[in-house]
Amino acid sequence: MTDQTTGSRPGGRSSRVREAVHAAVGELLAEGAERITFPVVAERAGVNPTTLYRRWSDVDALLEEVTVAALTRDGENLPDGGSLSEDLATWAETIRRDISRPARSRYLRAMVGARDGLADSCPVTDLRAEQAGRLLAAAAGRGEPVPTVEQVLDHVVSPLYYRIVFGLDVDAAHARRLTDDVLRMAT
Amino acid sequence: MTDQTTGSRPGGRSSRVREAVHAAVGELLAEGAERITFPVVAERAGVNPTTLYRRWSDVDALLEEVTVAALTRDGENLPDGGSLSEDLATWAETIRRDISRPARSRYLRAMVGARDGLADSCPVTDLRAEQAGRLLAAAAGRGEPVPTVEQVLDHVVSPLYYRIVFGLDVDAAHARRLTDDVLRMAT
DNA sequence: CTCCAAAAGCAATGAACGTTGCTTTAGAAG
DNA sequence: CTTCTAAAGCAACGTTCATTGCTTTTGGAG
DSSP: OOSSSOSSOTTSHHHHHHHHHHHHHHHHHHHTOSOOOHHHHHHHHTSOHHHHHHHSSSHHHHHHHHHHHHHHHTOOOOOOOSSHHHHHHHHHHHHHHHHHSHHHHHHHHHHHHHOOSOOSOOHHHHHHHHHHHHHHHHHHHTTOOOOOHHHHIIIIIHHHHHHHHTTOOOOHHHHHHHHHHHHTTOO | OOSSSOSSOTTSHHHHHHHHHHHHHHHHHHHTOSOOOHHHHHHHHTSOHHHHHHHSSSHHHHHHHHHHHHHHHTOOOOOOOSSHHHHHHHHHHHHHHHHHSHHHHHHHHHHHHHOOSOOSOOHHHHHHHHHHHHHHHHHHHTTOOOOOHHHHIIIIIHHHHHHHHTTOOOOHHHHHHHHHHHHTTOO
16 A cells, blocks of 8 residues: 555546545535535536445445545644653644534534444544554553543543534633543543 | 423414424434435324424424423433432433433434534533533532532533444443543542 | 456436425414 | 414425436556
């Protein structure tokens, strides 16, 4: 895997179409389109609706694919300041700013609305768990007391996403409070 | 307000229609209907679609109304066991069981999917905040150390809703862990 | 260079949705 | 009991979506 895009070769027609579709979905969500449908996405992407119907089972599948792509694209740089306290705070603030953007919060809401029943994994949660694990491992390697990954997910990640998804505002001070709180559970 | 239903008199036609519509929405969500539309709800409720279009601005408004009604209907009995630890645990378990039901989690997801932009309040959060406030006030009155309402919201309510809304399973032990965690922040 | 399979485009169709003017009915007021 | 207003029903319309058979194009293999 030497190229950033998954699937077929980057120059192929399929890849071009997929990129155009992803971009179109991104634009529509950024603009606040209330209803994402194949015909609308297709027109924006300059491709035929039939192509979308054939390639993706439904809109939810497309949305999930776009979300995962966006997540993995810019979820690689983790803070490494020195203390777990600062690293966690920086990390939480990055998440907060990320999902506070209208475009991203709409992704999330659209994804949630499309979800159904129980899934034993969720791309968002999985990524955050993996990141939290790296942060905590580094801190534990330095001999610091660390909370569990589950605690970080429950007490830092969850509140941030919860508030955003339900349309409540979150400021930086609040995010900082969350990381301070969770560190009090580290023993 | 002596009757349980809001609005017009309980015997009127409007009330009958509203109840039928609410019940229809409940049934559809319970059955896992992927798409809630006015025509579908109307047929289930035995009323004319036009009535729905005239009474509610859109499906989102109807969903929110139903959710609020369901919330206020059975959100009145709070535990009063004696210690904050037990009360919080009982309360969290009630919430967990409530929103773990497929019907209710679908309500929530549908509500989230319909939401847009920032709202400075959310019926779900408001109710939970009010309940948490009562619990904490009672404990404070008994002289117990208590966390803040915000902390309870962030560290107990948020994780529960987050996991359910994103389709992850939550068991009773997990809920209990959350309340134990938040009590360590009470000083 | 030629060939070929996979993918995208095109066109047509049926269904469901959202909306609007008009009529009818329920139920409260006098 | 009669009257009157607000709400529900009815019917029709245009729009958009989802789906399917067929044709055309792309871009890699031989």
